[in-house]
Amino acid sequence: MKKSRIGKAFAALALAGFVLTACGGNTGSDETKGSSDVLSVVAAYSSAIEEPWDGVIHEALQEMADAGEITYKYIDKVGYASGAFERALRQIAEEDKPAIIMGDSFGNEESARKVALDYPDIAFVMGSGGGPAEPNFSVFDNWIHEPAYVSGILAGSLTKTNIIGIVGGIPVPEVNRIVNAFIAGAQSVNPKVEAKINFINSWFDPTAAKEAALSQISAGADILFAERAGVIEAAAEKGLLSFGNQMDQKATAPESVVTSNVWNMRPTIKYILAQVKAGSYTSQDLKDFSMVAKGGATLAEINTGVTGGIPADVVAKATAALDAIKSGALRVDINEGVPAGSVTK
CATH class of the missing domain: 3.40.50.2300 (Response regulator)
Incomplete structure (x- = not known):
């Protein structure tokens, strides 16, 4: 894993204890972001990635980054303090402009959904106890x-x-x-x-x-x-x-x-990647992809x-x-x- 702090734009996050980490062999150069085959994904985790729930998502994204299927960066330990998750998501959306933002919105539901509405061209795919929200907020959970x-x-x-x-x-x-x-x-x-x-x-x-x-x-x-x-x-x-x-x-x-x-988050992520690449992504409940039948559990x-x-x-x-x-x-x-x-x- 290669770690880097991303410029002055993320200074506020760094001061708050957030470190944006780039993973895999490709850290998201302009050339890569312009590729039709490799999508950029940035994740925001409320907990540390050592916590198994967030760790499962991170592990799947890391594996895909290592295989060259995506570029991947993340912030973990964002926490639940008022405004923290919203600030993290807005920084990601404004500065990285990824194709997909993933993470867990448990405890931060209102913030995540609010930010998603302001960036309709980004696919927000969040662990959530609620339902999907148009036009771009999809939800998943661990149906194990x-x-x-x-x-x-x-x-x-x-x-x-x-x-x-x-x-x-x-x-x-x-x-x-x-x-x-x-x-x-x-x-x-x-x-x-x-x-x-x-x-x-x-x-x-x-x-x-x-x-x-x-x-x-x-x-x-x-x-x-x-x-x-x-x-x-x-x-x-x-x-x-x-x-x-x-x-x-x-x-x-x-x-x-x-x-x-x-x-196993891989079925969920692969499905979303295919949808975004095809230009057919829409908000949806991704529950089925975390069940035994589709290999998600x-x-x-x-x-x-x-x-x-x-x-x-x-x-x-x-x-x-x-x-x-x-x-x-x-x-x-x-x-x-x-x-x-x-x-x-």
Whole structure:
């Protein structure tokens, strides 16, 4: 990755702690921007790219930049202070004039939509809990409730105490549906499963997430679901099994992570790139491209090398469920209500 600070135009962002980073072999020269084959994409992330949700988007864009398919720059850690996200987007639109602006507008919805209206010739493609807005504001989200259900099947089959711990960020619909699917999967194979659920009221606070997980372990949980970062470390310290989220997190603790609910942004991005290149882009809900059917959601390889191993019949049960989801034979209900019995910090 090559990093550069972009001139005086971004001085205000730099002073505010924002650094625009250019990624890949091509940093967006005038020659490249004029190419009909290579589009410029700039992303604005509220959180650090180390946070898995934003990290998934960044990883996909970075991969495409490395392959020469796009030019890519980003700002992360923009945060939620009044006006910060709007200023970041306006700087990007005015100075970079990219074909596409991506990012996450959760917590900054009004700002993102306001700026998009002022730049109708730029495709705004944002992670959002709302719907699309004409003429140019498209939305996406991580619809990974399907692999979460399969992870739950594994968890319900592997727990010995019948208590699973789940640590989430904020109990909004987008998080709730993943947590509820995980619980539903666990209880589908083990009705005795009890879920202890804590929301840390933050999108990225690994310390708080780890503390919540350790508390759940003290209360008898022997399986942990890391909806947020920090939980896997707690499970690994105690020699327990865990499940990752958003991306394959096996590398965090190979002895602990059974599998992860993987969100793949590549189908979404490739679709948008094709639309913009063809001149047919319009505002739309990109939900389908983050589902199992279109390759936007999947389950990471089941890690049979975890502590204690995983019985072959349990692996087979989970694999069969995932295959049934892919074929349409199994439909995972979407439940976006706050999980029963959950505690929010």
